[in-house]
Amino acid sequence: MRAALCTSLEGPDAISIIDLATPTPGPGEVLVRVNIAALNFLDTLITRGKYQIKPQLPFSPAAEIAGIVEALGDGVEPDPERGVFIGARICCFLGWGGARSHIVVAADRVVPIPDIVSDEAAAGMSVTYGTALHGLKDRGRLQAGETVAILGASGGAGLAAIEIAKRLGGRVIAAASTDERLLLCREHGADEILNYTTSDLKSGLKALSQGRGVDIVYDCVGGDHAQLALRALAWTGRYLVIGFAAGKIPSLPLNLVLLKGCDICGVFWGEAVARDPAGHRANMREILGWIGEGVLTPHIHGTYPLSQIGSAIGLLDRREARGKVLITMS
Numbered sequence: 576m577r578a579a580l581c582t583s584l585e586g587p588d589a590i591s592i593i594d595l596a597t598p599t600p601g602p603g604e605v606l607v608r609v610n611i612a613a614l615n616f617l618d619t620l621i622t623r624g625k626y627q628i629k630p631q632l633p634f635s636p637a638a639e640i641a642g643i644v645e646a647l648g649d650g651v652e653p654d655p656e657r658g659v660f661i662g663a664r665i666c667c668f669l670g671w672g673g674a675r676s677h678i679v680v681a682a683d684r685v686v687p688i689p690d691i692v693s694d695e696a697a698a699g700m701s702v703t704y705g706t707a708l709h710g711l712k713d714r715g716r717l718q719a720g721e722t723v724a725i726l727g728a729s730g731g732a733g734l735a736a737i738e739i740a741k742r743l744g745g746r747v748i749a750a751a752s753t754d755e756r757l758l759l760c761r762e763h764g765a766d767e768i769l770n771y772t773t774s775d776l777k778s779g780l781k782a783l784s785q786g787r788g789v790d791i792v793y794d795c796v797g798g799d800h801a802q803l804a805l806r807a808l809a810w811t812g813r814y815l816v817i818g819f820a821a822g823k824i825p826s827l828p829l830n831l832v833l834l835k836g837c838d839i840c841g842v843f844w845g846e847a848v849a850r851d852p853a854g855h856r857a858n859m860r861e862i863l864g865w866i867g868e869g870v871l872t873p874h875i876h877g878t879y880p881l882s883q884i885g886s887a888i889g890l891l892d893r894r895e896a897r898g899k900v901l902i903t904m905s
C-alpha cells in the first residue's frame with residue numbers, strides 16, 4: 576500500500592510517499608481501503624509537532640477518510656446497520672493516519688455512508704460538521720431564534736458551523752477577514768456578515784444583534800478577536816472555544832463572564848468522540864442524513880493526489896483554503 580508519511584516534524588513539505596505492507600485487522604478491527612482522505616487545519620500543526628496530540632513518528636496525516644471495508648478482524652460480526660461488512664461504504668474519524676491507501680480501525684468507529692452521499696462529501700464532514708453539531712447543540716445548547724456569531728466563518732470549521740446553526744434554527748452572523756470570504760459565507764446561508772479587518776468586531780456584533788449582544792460566539796480564530804467577541808456576548812450567552820487559527824491563545828477577563836452571567840465552553844470534539852462513541856455515531860447519522868437531503872452542502876476547495884499532500888496542506892497553512900481540501904488515493 577502507499578502512504579504519505581511524516582518521518583520528521585519539519586512540516587508538510589517534508590512528507591514522503593512510501594510503499595508499506597498492507598496491514599491486517601486485529602481483533603475488533605476492520606481493514607478499510609481509503610478512497611478519499613480529508614485535511615484539516617490541524618494537519619498544519621500535527622506535521623510540525625505543534626498539535627495537542629503528538630503521534631509517534633513516523634505517522635500519516637489526515638484525520639478523516641471515506642472508503643470501503645475490505646476485511647473484518649477476529650470477533651467482528653457483520654452488522655450492516657453500522658457499516659460493518661465487507662464492501663460497506665464507510666467514513667471514519669481517525670485523528671491522524673488517513674493519508675494512506677489502507678488503514679485498520681476499530682469496528683465501532685466506522686459510520687455507513689448513505690447511497691445518496693458521495694465519498695467526497697462524506698470524507699470531509701466528520702470534523703467540521705461533527706464539531707459544529709457537538710459544539711452548537713451539545714455544548715452551546717443553541718435554541719431556535721438565537722443569534723450565533725462565527726469567527727473564521729469562511730474556513731472549513733466555520734462554513735460547517737454556519738450551515739448547522741441555520742439547520743438548528745439560529746440566526747447567523749459570519750465574521751471573516753475579507754469581503755470575498757464573506758461572500759462565500761453568504762452563499763452558505765449566513766444571515767449577516769461582518770468584516771473584522773475593516774470594522775470593529777465588538778460594535779459590529781452589537782449592531783447586528785440590535786444592541787443586546789449575540790447568544791453564542793463560535794470562535795475558530797482566537798487571538799485578538801476573542802476578547803472583542805466576548806464583550807459582544809448577550810446575558811447568559813455561551814462562548815464556544817473552537818480553535819486558535821490566529822496562532823495566539825487569548826486570555827479572557829473573568830469579570831466579563833461574571834457580569835454577563837455567561838459560559839465559556841471548551842469544545843474538544845475529538846475527545847468527545849472517544850468518550851461517547853454512541854453519541855458521536857448518532858450525530859454523524861444526523862449529519863449524513865442532512866447532507867443526503869441537501870440541507871448541508873459540504874464545500875470542497877479541491878481534490879489532490881496523495882503525491883501532492885504537502886502542497887495541499889500548504890493551502891491551509893497560507894489561509895488559501897475555502898472549504899475542505901481532499902486527498903484522493905487513486
Ligand SMILES: NC(=O)c1ccc[n+]([C@@H]2O[C@H](COP(=O)([O-])OP(=O)(O)OC[C@H]3O[C@@H](n4cnc5c(N)ncnc54)[C@H](OP(=O)(O)O)[C@@H]3O)[C@@H](O)[C@H]2O)c1
Nearest residue numbers: 616706727730731732751752817818819820821842843844
Ligand atoms: N475544537 C475542536 O474540536 C476543533 C475541531 C475542528 C477544528 N478546530 C480548530 O478550528 C480552527 C479552524 O479550523 P479550520 O479547519 O476551519 O481551518 P481553516 O479552514 O484553515 O480556517 C481557519 C480560518 O481562520 C482564520 N484565520 C485567522 N487568522 C489566521 C491565521 N493566522 N492563519 C490561518 N487562518 C487564520 C481564517 O479566516 P479569516 O482570514 O477570515 O480570518 C481562516 O478561514 C483551527 O484552529 C482548528 O484546529 C477545532
